[in-house]
Amino acid sequence: MRQLMSGNAALGEAAVLSGCTHYFGYPITPQNEITEYMARRMPGAGGVFIQSESEIAAINMVLGASAAGARTMTSSSGPGMSLKQEGISYLVADELPAVIVNMVRGGPGMGSIAGAQSDYFQATRGGGHGDYRTVVLAPASVQELTEVVPMAFDLADKYRSPVIILGDGILGQMMEPVDFDGLVRPPDYDKSWALTGAKGRPAQSIYSLIFDVKLQEEKNWKLQRKFRLIEQDEVRYETYLVDDAEMIVVAYGIGARIARGAIKRLRDEGKKVGMIRPITLWPFPMKALRELAKSVTDFFVFELSAGQMVEDVRLALEGEGHIHFYGRPGGVVPMPVELYRIISRHYYQAHADGDRKQP
Amino acid sequence: MLTKAIISGSGGQGVLSMGSTLATAAMLEGRYVTYLPSYGVEVRGGTANCAVAVSDEEIASPVASSPEVVIAMNQPSFVRFQGALQSGGLLCANSSLVHTETARSDIEILAVPTSELAEQLGSIKVANMIMLGALVRASSMISYDAMVENLAEILGKGRAKLLDLNKRALAVGHDYTKD
Amino acid sequence: MKTVYARPKLLKEADFHYCPGCGHGIINRLLMEVIEEMDLQGDAICVAPAGCGMLLYNYFEIDVIESAHGRGAAVATGIKRVRPQNLVFSYQGDGDLAAIGTAEGFHAANRGENITVIFVNNGVYGMTGGQMAPTTLLDQVTTTTPTGRDAGLAGHPVRICEVFSQLDGTSYLERVAVNRPAAVVKAKKAIKKAFQRQVDGAGFSLVEILSPCPVNWKMGTLEACEWIDEVMVAHFPLGVFKEVPC
Ligand SMILES: Cc1ncc(C[n+]2csc(CCOP(=O)(O)OP(=O)(O)O)c2C)c(N)n1
Numbered sequence: 046m047r048q049l050m051s052g053n054a055a056l057g058e059a060a061v062l063s064g065c066t067h068y069f070g071y072p073i074t075p076q077n078e079i080t081e082y083m084a085r086r087m088p089g090a091g092g093v094f095i096q097s098e099s100e101i102a103a104i105n106m107v108l109g110a111s112a113a114g115a116r117t118m119t120s121s122s123g124p125g126m127s128l129k130q131e132g133i134s135y136l137v138a139d140e141l142p143a144v145i146v147n148m149v150r151g152g153p154g155m156g157s158i159a160g161a162q163s164d165y166f167q168a169t170r171g172g173g174h175g176d177y178r179t180v181v182l183a184p185a186s187v188q189e190l191t192e193v194v195p196m197a198f199d200l201a202d203k204y205r206s207p208v209i210i211l212g213d214g215i216l217g218q219m220m221e222p223v224d225f226d227g228l229v230r231p232p233d234y235d236k237s238w239a240l241t242g243a244k245g246r247p248a249q250s251i252y253s254l255i256f257d258v259k260l261q262e263e264k265n266w267k268l269q270r271k272f273r274l275i276e277q278d279e280v281r282y283e284t285y286l287v288d289d290a291e292m293i294v295v296a297y298g299i300g301a302r303i304a305r306g307a308i309k310r311l312r313d314e315g316k317k318v319g320m321i322r323p324i325t326l327w328p329f330p331m332k333a334l335r336e337l338a339k340s341v342t343d344f345f346v347f348e349l350s351a352g353q354m355v356e357d358v359r360l361a362l363e364g365e366g367h368i369h370f371y372g373r374p375g376g377v378v379p380m381p382v383e384l385y386r387i388i389s390r391h392y393y394q395a396h397a398d399g400d401r402k403q404p
Numbered sequence: 405m406l407t408k409a410i411i412s413g414s415g416g417q418g419v420l421s422m423g424s425t426l427a428t429a430a431m432l433e434g435r436y437v438t439y440l441p442s443y444g445v446e447v448r449g450g451t452a453n454c455a456v457a458v459s460d461e462e463i464a465s466p467v468a469s470s471p472e473v474v475i476a477m478n479q480p481s482f483v484r485f486q487g488a489l490q491s492g493g494l495l496c497a498n499s500s501l502v503h504t505e506t507a508r509s510d511i512e513i514l515a516v517p518t519s520e521l522a523e524q525l526g527s528i529k530v531a532n533m534i535m536l537g538a539l540v541r542a543s544s545m546i547s548y549d550a551m552v553e554n555l556a557e558i559l560g561k562g563r564a565k566l567l568d569l570n571k572r573a574l575a576v577g578h579d580y581t582k583d
Numbered sequence: 584m585k586t587v588y589a590r591p592k593l594l595k596e597a598d599f600h601y602c603p604g605c606g607h608g609i610i611n612r613l614l615m616e617v618i619e620e621m622d623l624q625g626d627a628i629c630v631a632p633a634g635c636g637m638l639l640y641n642y643f644e645i646d647v648i649e650s651a652h653g654r655g656a657a658v659a660t661g662i663k664r665v666r667p668q669n670l671v672f673s674y675q676g677d678g679d680l681a682a683i684g685t686a687e688g689f690h691a692a693n694r695g696e697n698i699t700v701i702f703v704n705n706g707v708y709g710m711t712g713g714q715m716a717p718t719t720l721l722d723q724v725t726t727t728t729p730t731g732r733d734a735g736l737a738g739h740p741v742r743i744c745e746v747f748s749q750l751d752g753t754s755y756l757e758r759v760a761v762n763r764p765a766a767v768v769k770a771k772k773a774i775k776k777a778f779q780r781q782v783d784g785a786g787f788s789l790v791e792i793l794s795p796c797p798v799n800w801k802m803g804t805l806e807a808c809e810w811i812d813e814v815m816v817a818h819f820p821l822g823v824f825k826e827v828p829c
Contacts, residue, residue, distance in 0.1 A: 072727070075443060084729055220427060
């Protein structure tokens with residue numbers, strides 16, 4: 046059944062349907078409706094909702110619940126995400142699954158409460174201390190949350206590692222029709238590592254402190270092997286009108302929606318522009334971009350930041366192709382027409398550039 | 405066709421529920437739709453607005469920076485949003501509270517004294533539904549008949565008791581606009 | 584003609600962003616009145632919170648710094664340790680001081696920092712839309728306690744004055760309200776006293792102010808003021824909780 050729901054509420058519902066039983070959160074705009082939805086929904090679903098006294102407390106409650114074997118989630122934005130970073134680092138080190146939602150708002154500092162994409166670096170580079178990455182999923186519509194949320198819980202359990210859902214204020218606040226009928230609850234994984242009391246088994250523990258640097262290095266290589274495996278197997282992206290494209294837009298989340306609107310107009314004028322939309326920001330679709338660079342010379346990166354994902358595009362293309370960029374930081378959301386004009390200009394320039402090296 | 409509307413007024417005038425009613429009606433009609441409320445500090449001060457987009461194809465951005473339709477339920481909303489309206493756009497004003505003398509000359513004005521009409525119906529609370537009836541009549545965003553038909557589902561169980569009153573309010577707005 | 588009342592000069596000619604019936608506006612005015620009367624505008628430094636009080640720098644004609652949510656007492660500590668001669672006060676909501684910033688508030692109090700905390704207790708998180716605060720009463724409905732606050736799940740309403748009175752570092756603690764004219768007059772006296780004690784070097788002071796939030800309490804303005812007397816005060820009794828002679 047289709048119903049009109051905000052991204053925040055739909056995310057909460059999708060989490061419950063994915064088997065999340067423990068939610069901890071602290072209010073912060075623009076994600077308050079997740080916290081409020083869970084407060085209403087969890088008791089009836091046999092789950093636990095706790096409003097923590099801070100984001101630091103919330104992420105540590107998540108850590109405890111996860112260590113005890115529960116499917117668990119927290120959500121936040123801006124300053125609250127900064128506070129959670131220490132806890133996320135511990136979750137990685139302890140190899141504990143968890144889903145952490147960031148409905149990104151403009152920063153830095155208190156920033157704005159408008160939707161933004163300025164936490165790309167924080168999310169994809171680890172964010173806290175230590176040598177680690179987390180899977181980062183970037184949904185672009187309320188309906189897509191019904192795929193991304195179960196995927197997040199599944200990947201978290203499968204790899205025993207925290208997974209970040211990187212939305213934005215607009216996705217959280219916007220209402221769209223959504224249908225949960227197709228949502229598949231991820232399977233249950235073996236959690237014999239969980240701390241349940243040493244009844245009928247030897248005592249076990251979860252910790253990240255390793256004084257012996259050799260053992261610490263070994264532990265780090267083990268984590269890195271896991272990350273390489275994720276890079277190999279878990280890349281997800283969507284392409285749009287790339288087959289005959291002469292210019293490819295790279296955009297994600299709300300940015301990809303705006304880009305789609307712009308591309309429609311460009312296509313109406315016969316301009317051959319397509320798009321690749323990463324759904325996993327880490328692991329980033331490196332190979333797919335390199336593959337596209339065999340037939341396309343121009344890549345146009347669009348994000349609601351001063352330029353963060355563009356660095357991954359550069360890394361992916363390894364010097365191939367020409368990279369164009371347009372970004373708006375601080376929570377400004379340009380309209381599709383505005384982006385259309387800017388892409389048009391770059392498209393003409395690319396064409397006029399006679400000495401452009403052919404792929 | 406894509407139509408975007410900004411609905412604005414003071415807290416308590418039911419502008420957010422007007423927006424979600426319009427959006428739900430469009431969804432039940434099988435159209436693509438997005439609804440984006442204002443939020444945060446902006447609403448705490450006592451004003452509220454939302455943007456509704458209705459289309460026959462996927463909607464790129466839910467943000468309405470130059471909408472085809474603006475609904476102003478009070479004077480501050482009129483002042484704030486009339487400038488954003490596209491040339492040739494439709495401005496629906498609650499003329500019980502809005503003075504439209506200073507309106508731009510390149511837009512169409514629909515003045516509906518919704519507060520008075522609502523009081524005649526016996527409840528100031530349905531001023532928003534009266535305006536919605538008028539809007540649907542004056543624009544081609546959604547079908548009036550389909551909305552009335554689906555009204556029970558749109559309002560949901562919580563407002564089932566108010567079904568009749570809301571239906572009448574929609575009709576008042578619709579008929580007023582016919583004249 | 585005799586002037587009976589005038590807008591304090593230190594209160595900027597700006598429109599408050601507060602909702603109708605909110606107590607923050609009254610408290611803002613009292614603070615500026617007191618600082619004006621004590622002639623401390625050149626000394627006062629205010630630490631503004633994340634919360635409905637976050638825009639104080641738009642209203643106060645004194646130095647104001649924004650703090651991260653809950654860290655006001657820590658920021659005030661830093662300022663005071665650099666400039667002991669200044670009047671340093673943090674302005675904090677109940678979420679700010681009694682949830683996310685409990686550690687900072689508690690330890691500033693315990694160290695006996697010579698600062699003043701203006702603690703606005705409105706029983707909810709105003710800024711983010713009326714969620715439960717640590718001070719929310721049992722059975723009180725908020726957006727995150729949809730069936731009322733249940734002690735088994737969410738604990739009990741925190742009495743900051745009573746808790747802080749146990750800390751040897753605290754010097755002056757009083758709970759007041761701003762729901763009636765007489766109460767407002769008392770609130771002003773308490774603020775003045777706390778500031779005077781800071782000036783005299785007496786140590787940590789805190790004034791807790793019960794403040795109406797009709798929008799999030801889903802009440803009329805008058806009803807909210809009455810609710811403070813009839814319901815809130817039963818759990819949060821007014822009065823002086825500590826006054827160490829100085
Ligand atoms: C780290 C962090 N988490 C959350 C927020 C969002 N936030 C802003 S104000 C606020 C609560 C305000 O409530 P209270 O302190 O009671 O003050 P009031 O608004 O009621 O005056 C929250 C949760 C934030 N700014 N920073």
